Amino acid sequence: MQHSLSTPVIGFAGFSGSGKTTLLECVIPHLKAAGLRVGLLKHSHHDIEPDSPRKDSYRLRYAGSDQLLLATSKRHMLFFEYHDTPEREPSLHECLIQLDHSRLDIILVEGFRDEVLTKIEVYRPSYGKPKLHAEDANIVAVASDEPLDSLAPREIHSLNLNNAEEIALFVRHWLANASDEEKYLPYFNDKTARTAHTIE
Structure with missing residues (x-):
């Protein structure tokens, strides 16, 4: 059973x-070396400005365009501007559908901690923060910089951060062996996804 948006997602x-960012920066080259086409979706709570007032794209965005696609021979950059909508956090699903799934084998998600998707927890005991895997049943592995005495009472893999x-x-093994439910969890879970996209 494969979702019509057919790219597996792991957070x-x-x-x-x-x-998290430092880890992904090191993990992605290994996935690329294995021949995988990798998409990355990063959530930020901060306002971002990826270009400067001197650039044409900046001038055209601030002229009032709602969407702008900047296309070159090396890359495309798509900007969505939300001028007239109340400020709110984007959902994982609405971000996923903006990606070109035909060019990807896997999507890595950084952030969206509270969304329903299969995840690897990045955990440093010395920081004194709570363990996410104790409350989140969708965490399948914990990458830690210290050995962990115990994990939640279910099968969770322990990884060296x-x-x-x-x-x-681990990501490659998960991609080859996980159930469709694990790989496509954001699409199965999202009500909008279920009505707008069929499961084949």
Whole structure:
């Protein structure tokens, strides 16, 4: 059973400062070396400005366009501007459907900690933050910089946060062996997704 948006999704969840971005920066090259086409979706609570007032794209966005696609031979950048809508956090699903799934084998998600998707927790005991896996049944592995005495009473894999190759191997194994429910969980879970996209 494969979803019509057919790219598996796995998240990297953890509290701010746990090292999610640094870990992904090290894991992605291993996945690319294995031949995978990798998409990345990063959630931020901060306002972002990816270009400067000197750039044409900036001038055209601030002229009032609601969407702008900047296309070059090397990359495309798509901007969505929400001028007239109340400020709210984007949902995981609405971000996923903006990606070109035909060019991807896997999507890695950084953030969206509270959304329903299969996740690897990035956990540093020394930070004194709560363990997410104790409350989140969708966490399938914990990457930690210290050995963990115990994990939640279910099958959760323990990974070495300082070994990006090991974590990349886990992601590849998950991609090859996980159930469709685990791989496509955001699509199965989202009500909008269920009505707008059929399960084949």
